Amino acid sequence: MLLDTLEAVRALLWPRTMRRYSSAVLLLPAIALVLVLVAGLAWMGEASLHLLDTETFDTGEDYTAANYREIGAQSTYWIVLGRSVLGAAIVTLVTLILAFPYAYVMVRTASAWTRKVLLVSLFLPFFIGQVVRAYGWLIILGREGLLNTVFGAVGLGPYKMIYNYPSVLFGLVQYLLPFAVLLIAPAVTAIDEEIELASESLGAHWLRTFRHVTLPMARPGLVAAALVVFTLALTDYAMPVILGGGTNDFIANAVYDAFFRISDSGLGSAVAIVLVLIATALAAVILTVLGAGTLGFSDERR
Amino acid sequence: MKRNTIDRRTFLQGAGAFAATLPFGRFALAAEPAKPKELIVRVWGGEWKDAIDAGVSQSFAKATGIAIKYDETEDNELQPKLWAAVKQKRRPPVAVNWDTTTNATKSALKKMGEDLSDLPNLKGLLSVAQPLGFEGYPLVNVYSYVYVLAYRTDAFPQGAPKSWKVMLDPKFKGRIALYNDGIGFHPAAQVAGGGKVEDIPKNMKAAWDFIGKLKAQKPLLGEDPDFTNWFQKGEIDLACTIVTNARGAKKNGVKVAWTIPEEGAKVDTDALWIPKGLPANELYWAKQYVNHALSTEAQQGWCDGLGLPGVNPNIKPPADMVGDPAYPTKPEDFKKLLRVPNKIQVENEKEWFGKFKAIMQG
Amino acid sequence: MNGARSKAVVLWTVVAVNLILLAAPTLIILGASVTTGNIITFPPDGFSLKWYGKVFGSAVLRDAFVRSLWVSLVCTVIAVPAGTLAALALARSRIRFAKLLQLYLLLPFTVPLIGAGMGMLMLFGELGILGELWAVGLACCVINLPFMIWAVLASANALDADLENAAANCGAAPLHAFCTVTLPAVAPGIITGALLMFVLAFNEFLVSLLLTDANTVTLPVSIYNSIRNVITPDLAAVSVVYILVATAAIALLDRWVGLEIFLKSK
Numbered sequence: 001m002l003l004d005t006l007e008a009v010r011a012l013l014w015p016r017t018m019r020r021y022s023s024a025v026l027l028l029p030a031i032a033l034v035l036v037l038v039a040g041l042a043w044m045g046e047a048s049l050h051l052l053d054t055e056t057f058d059t060g061e062d063y064t065a066a067n068y069r070e071i072g073a074q075s076t077y078w079i080v081l082g083r084s085v086l087g088a089a090i091v092t093l094v095t096l097i098l099a100f101p102y103a104y105v106m107v108r109t110a111s112a113w114t115r116k117v118l119l120v121s122l123f124l125p126f127f128i129g130q131v132v133r134a135y136g137w138l139i140i141l142g143r144e145g146l147l148n149t150v151f152g153a154v155g156l157g158p159y160k161m162i163y164n165y166p167s168v169l170f171g172l173v174q175y176l177l178p179f180a181v182l183l184i185a186p187a188v189t190a191i192d193e194e195i196e197l198a199s200e201s202l203g204a205h206w207l208r209t210f211r212h213v214t215l216p217m218a219r220p221g222l223v224a225a226a227l228v229v230f231t232l233a234l235t236d237y238a239m240p241v242i243l244g245g246g247t248n249d250f251i252a253n254a255v256y257d258a259f260f261r262i263s264d265s266g267l268g269s270a271v272a273i274v275l276v277l278i279a280t281a282l283a284a285v286i287l288t289v290l291g292a293g294t295l296g297f298s299d300e301r302r
Numbered sequence: 303m304k305r306n307t308i309d310r311r312t313f314l315q316g317a318g319a320f321a322a323t324l325p326f327g328r329f330a331l332a333a334e335p336a337k338p339k340e341l342i343v344r345v346w347g348g349e350w351k352d353a354i355d356a357g358v359s360q361s362f363a364k365a366t367g368i369a370i371k372y373d374e375t376e377d378n379e380l381q382p383k384l385w386a387a388v389k390q391k392r393r394p395p396v397a398v399n400w401d402t403t404t405n406a407t408k409s410a411l412k413k414m415g416e417d418l419s420d421l422p423n424l425k426g427l428l429s430v431a432q433p434l435g436f437e438g439y440p441l442v443n444v445y446s447y448v449y450v451l452a453y454r455t456d457a458f459p460q461g462a463p464k465s466w467k468v469m470l471d472p473k474f475k476g477r478i479a480l481y482n483d484g485i486g487f488h489p490a491a492q493v494a495g496g497g498k499v500e501d502i503p504k505n506m507k508a509a510w511d512f513i514g515k516l517k518a519q520k521p522l523l524g525e526d527p528d529f530t531n532w533f534q535k536g537e538i539d540l541a542c543t544i545v546t547n548a549r550g551a552k553k554n555g556v557k558v559a560w561t562i563p564e565e566g567a568k569v570d571t572d573a574l575w576i577p578k579g580l581p582a583n584e585l586y587w588a589k590q591y592v593n594h595a596l597s598t599e600a601q602q603g604w605c606d607g608l609g610l611p612g613v614n615p616n617i618k619p620p621a622d623m624v625g626d627p628a629y630p631t632k633p634e635d636f637k638k639l640l641r642v643p644n645k646i647q648v649e650n651e652k653e654w655f656g657k658f659k660a661i662m663q664g
Numbered sequence: 665m666n667g668a669r670s671k672a673v674v675l676w677t678v679v680a681v682n683l684i685l686l687a688a689p690t691l692i693i694l695g696a697s698v699t700t701g702n703i704i705t706f707p708p709d710g711f712s713l714k715w716y717g718k719v720f721g722s723a724v725l726r727d728a729f730v731r732s733l734w735v736s737l738v739c740t741v742i743a744v745p746a747g748t749l750a751a752l753a754l755a756r757s758r759i760r761f762a763k764l765l766q767l768y769l770l771l772p773f774t775v776p777l778i779g780a781g782m783g784m785l786m787l788f789g790e791l792g793i794l795g796e797l798w799a800v801g802l803a804c805c806v807i808n809l810p811f812m813i814w815a816v817l818a819s820a821n822a823l824d825a826d827l828e829n830a831a832a833n834c835g836a837a838p839l840h841a842f843c844t845v846t847l848p849a850v851a852p853g854i855i856t857g858a859l860l861m862f863v864l865a866f867n868e869f870l871v872s873l874l875l876t877d878a879n880t881v882t883l884p885v886s887i888y889n890s891i892r893n894v895i896t897p898d899l900a901a902v903s904v905v906y907i908l909v910a911t912a913a914i915a916l917l918d919r920w921v922g923l924e925i926f927l928k929s930k
Binding site: 029123174182183206 | 667668670671674675676678679681682683685686687688689690692693696704705706742745746747749750752753754756763765766767768769770771772773774775776777778779780782783784786787802803805806807809810811813814815817818819839840852853856859860863864866867869870884887888891899900902903906907909910911914918923924
């Protein structure tokens with residue numbers, strides 16, 4: 001049998017005595033893939049230590065921290081950074097509040113048909129892509145858009161609903177929502193419905209059951225969703241461009257500007273590295289405060 | 303044809319071809335190196351691509367049999383790819399780069415471009431074709447364009463606004479648009495703010511004060527497609543944009559017109575250049591393409607599509623641009639054009655960009 | 665019961681909001697794709713299929729579409745084994761430096777895409793693999809890898825470690841246990857992850873932009889680049905074609921394996 005042959009090959013290459021290293025081996029391909037990014041980061045780290053000479057448009061040979069000093073000295077970077085972190089936090093909160101009930105209903109509904117509709121609705125937006133989807137929202141929310149037309153018919157408006165900070169956050173929420181649901185749903189699946197029913201049969205209001213039984217048990221999914229939504233929102237480039245009207249940049253836009261608009265790869269690298277450090281630090285905070293989530297729950301397992 | 307059976311005839315043909323190509327390396331004028339199947343030209347999409355295709359590429363392909371393929375990567379975004387290729391001694395991703403003169407100047411400073419001085423069609427071009435501050439032609443300017451004040455005609459029933467200061471009218475709060483890097487607006491802002499264009503870059507207080515006042519008007523910042531979109535969707539009434547985009551919007555049925563206000567408007571150029579690292583034969587044909595693009599015939603077709611004055615003095619304005627000050631022909635038209643040398647733009651770009659962002663993102 | 669009703673009302677209200685968020689732009693784009701005018705608009709100006717004709721008639725778009733399929737395939741083929749194995753390792757055992765490892769594996773999301781793209785442009789250029797289509801697939805795999813890992817981890821959560829041990833104790837060889845116990849248990853996660861990796865690679869434009877050229881341009885890059893002067897309705901038509909293809913794929917998936925597999929409880 002094929003499996004037996006493979007088994008023999010495995011036993012030869014990887015005897016049982018090596019078993020304690022097996023998780024390291026299993027991790028190797030993923031670690032190697034991410035190494036591609038690390039190599040890029042190393043290149044950026046080197047580039048960030050050289051200053052651009054605008055008379056020759058070459059970077060100097062000397063090593064200097066000037067690019068990092070410039071980031072520290074320019075208030076624009078601080079404003080944009082603060083806007084990104086605050087925005088990512090708000091987006092994470094709102095997305096989770098919206099995503100959890102959706103995941104819950106999708107898993108718990110008795111109707112297979114309902115479940116399918118909810119699941120398919122989740123996947124279809126991925127196929128349109130972020131950019132074209134955002135243009136769809138421009139058509140709905142614009143000054144002469146559909147919604148303002150409706151308001152106008154009842155004598156209201158027109159309201160300015162896009163090209164501001166809230167519309168960027170809105171765009172991020174609708175973009176990240178499917179990811180959050182997909183990460184929360186398996187966690188809800190893992191919760192035994194009997195436990196919830198038991199709690200409610202003991203007279204607990206459903207909100208209490210939700211708070212004390214369902215949400216804590218779904219924590220791994222919530223943490224994974226929070227991590228994904230937070231980091232993707234924090235490093236997003238497209239939404240601030242399309243829905244921000246040009247005055248609501250996030251930090252990734254500053255990275256783009258430095259690399260592409262002013263052709264300063266040293267400064268761009270420095271901004272990117274600062275962003276990586278901040279995003280990683282904040283992800284570490286989320287991991288520490290909320291626990292590991294679905295990403296490695298090794299403490300609870302043997 | 304099968305390769306593995308070399309009979310006498312094919313051998314002789316092959317040897318003949320080899321013998322024929324050998325001397326022409328030395329006598330480049332006498333004969334043509336092998337034609338590549340295609341040349342890749344970087345272009346902007348939409349109206350821009352249509353214009354160069356109709357004006358330059360089609361006639362080139364017809365005359366030479368070389369197909370032209372387009373790379374529509376934005377000029378800013380192609381630049382790091384090009385630079386990386388030249389630095390790593392790889393073949394560059396495009397054979398001809400249609401670029402802003404500012405970006406092309408950066409590449410020229412880095413000595414990324416082939417010298418184009420020996421192109422026959424350079425003779426007789428307007429002086430603006432030649433890049434300043436370089437020996438020879440590491441790039442060649444191909445036409446001029448003006449950053450006009452475009453306006454929605456419904457918002458100006460009385461006719462065109464007279465001054466850039468109309469942007470400060472509270473009536474237009476939240477309804478004005480600029481390029482998101484501030485490009486094209488500095489000289490106009492300098493004059494509108496009470497300064498002199500000659501003081502750029504030494505003293506630009508007037509420009510920054512004016513832009514600061516504009517920030518309070520909550521402008522939208524975007525790029526070419528955004529302006530068209532915003533005019534069409536009724537989001538804005540005024541924008542500082544390249545005349546080609548306003549003209550494109552108008553052709554698509556958007557109710558928009560443009561003017562050059564009394565303070566004047568910035569004029570700039572775009573360029574063609576050829577990155578280093580191409581195979582010799584492709585370089586030859588890329589040069590032929592650029593040379594062809596400067597001919598009267600190609601310039602006429604290309605610039606008709608763009609609505610812009612080319613560098614070839616023999617071409618005539620398209621019918622809809624006759625008498626338009628954005629297609630300058632008369633002395634009073636030229637007097638209103640504000641020019642900042644590209645070298646100064648390149649050297650100060652980073653600082654100006656930082657200041658503009660500091661105002662707009664604050 | 666009052667409680668049950670209020671629960672249903674609250675939950676379904678939120679679900680309705682979600683459905684509007686998910687569906688509204690899709691419907692708009694659908695409608696805008698049949699306009700007769702030259703600019704994306706809704707409601708459309710009249711009805712015509714000319715933009716679909718333009719999309720299907722365009723050799724550039726067709727080639728780009730095929731390339732995107734290939735890129736997505738490469739991405740998925742690399743991501744499935746790499747992500748699944750990593751997830752199982754993370755789920756199964758105590759790992760030293762677990763938190764550091766988690767942060768390391770999160771790098772694809774914490775590095776801004778522009779930075780990732782620039783880094784890979786330099787690296788791939790140095791290695792001489794720039795311009796290879798599979799390298800674009802590799803890049804898409806790297807920047808989205810956490811999705812694959814989490815999708816599998818989420819279902820590995822439900823995996824009972826005792827079950828594997830029991831299989832081992834009964835004398836089942838490790839590979840046997842892996843193929844007959846572990847893999848089926850995490851199959852929903854693998855399928856979800858594979859689908860996500862495929863679709864995300866099919867839509868990736870920012871990193872791909874830096875790694876492709878005129879001869880290797882992918883569909884999303886082609887679309888991104890063509891948004892230059894006006895947003896023409898052919899982009900809407902492309903999206904609708906996407907959606908139709910996707911719907912067909914999902915219908916087939918449902919027919920063959922059943923969509924329920926995504927949410928299969930143990």
